[in-house]
Amino acid sequence: MKHLLAVRQGLPAEALELHESPVPQPGPGEVLVRVEAVGVNYADVLSVMNEYLTPAHYPFVPGMEFAGYVTELGAGVSGVKLGQLVACLAGQGGLAGYATVPVQALVPVPQTYTPVQAAAFGVSYLTAFHGLRTLGRGQAGEWVLVQAAAGALGRASIQLAGALDMRVVAMASTEEKLAVARELGADVTLLQDDPERVQKVREAAGGLGVPLILEVVGGQRLAESLRMAAPRGRIILIGNASREEVRVNPVDLMKRNLTLTGLWLTTLLTDPQAQAQTAAEFGRLLDKGRIAPQPGPSYALLDTAQAFSDLLDRRTSGKVIIEP
Numbered sequence: 001m002k003h004l005l006a007v008r009q010g011l012p013a014e015a016l017e018l019h020e021s022p023v024p025q026p027g028p029g030e031v032l033v034r035v036e037a038v039g040v041n042y043a044d045v046l047s048v049m050n051e052y053l054t055p056a057h058y059p060f061v062p063g064m065e066f067a068g069y070v071t072e073l074g075a076g077v078s079g080v081k082l083g084q085l086v087a088c089l090a091g092q093g094g095l096a097g098y099a100t101v102p103v104q105a106l107v108p109v110p111q112t113y114t115p116v117q118a119a120a121f122g123v124s125y126l127t128a129f130h131g132l133r134t135l136g137r138g139q140a141g142e143w144v145l146v147q148a149a150a151g152a153l154g155r156a157s158i159q160l161a162g163a164l165d166m167r168v169v170a171m172a173s174t175e176e177k178l179a180v181a182r183e184l185g186a187d188v189t190l191l192q193d194d195p196e197r198v199q200k201v202r203e204a205a206g207g208l209g210v211p212l213i214l215e216v217v218g219g220q221r222l223a224e225s226l227r228m229a230a231p232r233g234r235i236i237l238i239g240n241a242s243r244e245e246v247r248v249n250p251v252d253l254m255k256r257n258l259t260l261t262g263l264w265l266t267t268l269l270t271d272p273q274a275q276a277q278t279a280a281e282f283g284r285l286l287d288k289g290r291i292a293p294q295p296g297p298s299y300a301l302l303d304t305a306q307a308f309s310d311l312l313d314r315r316t317s318g319k320v321i322i323e324p
């Protein structure tokens, strides 16, 4: 089978190589998945460049999120059927024809999804859910600011906020991306570089600011988000797409009783409280309304470096998919 290897730290075009290897055997507690679609996350790109939250150990097969059909069961596996469509959050290994996956890394997906939809589901929707509810404590009728609104996480956040009856201010870099956000149900849309954006966000939410912000740009934008937040506002720090460092003045948080909370899905996946909230609410939200992944562009395995660069250079809209 073909697989991609990140062989050294660097930009995707320098770091990724195509290799051939035998199809692996599932070990005890694992299943073998024929990979049909890989959902590319910002974290995959950062991992190849060794700029992610955990250090990279080269060589490795990137691809933390993927979907496909189970073709073999390892010893002791129950509750999974041969031929079943599964989504996998496995940390790495998806950019290959086949992958062995521990059963704990399988995410249940509606069997009506296509493999591409299944690959665009887990990371974005679970992150959006924990940002809006588990950590953000968003309530019906409240405003939420969604940045990079036409991105994979942005689209999921708008859909889930709609299912929670929250109201959405969406920001993105182009008019085309804002049109996507409106189609998904955003109430107010603003260009990320609108010179009056701080004032406009505040006005949209009744003058005082937004009570909840899903921060994915970071850097200088984080300082600006503090000014967009309502008194007692919650800013959930999910990403730092700008890759800039920023200093936050504690006084700015204190003066208006703001809360700045970090979110990392990897740790929430095994956090008992987050798991309980997911079990209690997430499925119900998915059943409500039109919650379905809207994947973005698809690329062949050979074009993965291009896909990674397009995501990094913000040329994409929606979850980037690789079909090995």
Ligand code: NDP
Binding pocket: 040, 041, 042, 043, 123, 124, 127, 148, 149, 150, 151, 152, 153, 154, 171, 172, 173, 174, 177, 192, 216, 217, 237, 238, 239, 240, 241, 242, 243, 263, 264, 265, 266, 311, 312, 313, 314, 315, 316, 317, 318, 319, 320
């Ligand atoms: P997206 O599909 O949203 O793509 C990234 C988007 O970020 C771009 O399209 C761009 O949208 C926006 N962006 C804004 N400023 C910049 C910048 N300076 N450089 C590059 N991009 C910029 O990707 P994902 O859905 O995979 O991820 C979105 C963010 O959420 C990322 O920062 C990611 O790391 C984070 N994330 C964090 C998770 C966690 O567990 N903490 C889990 C999942 C995602 P636009 O052009 O509209 O500005």
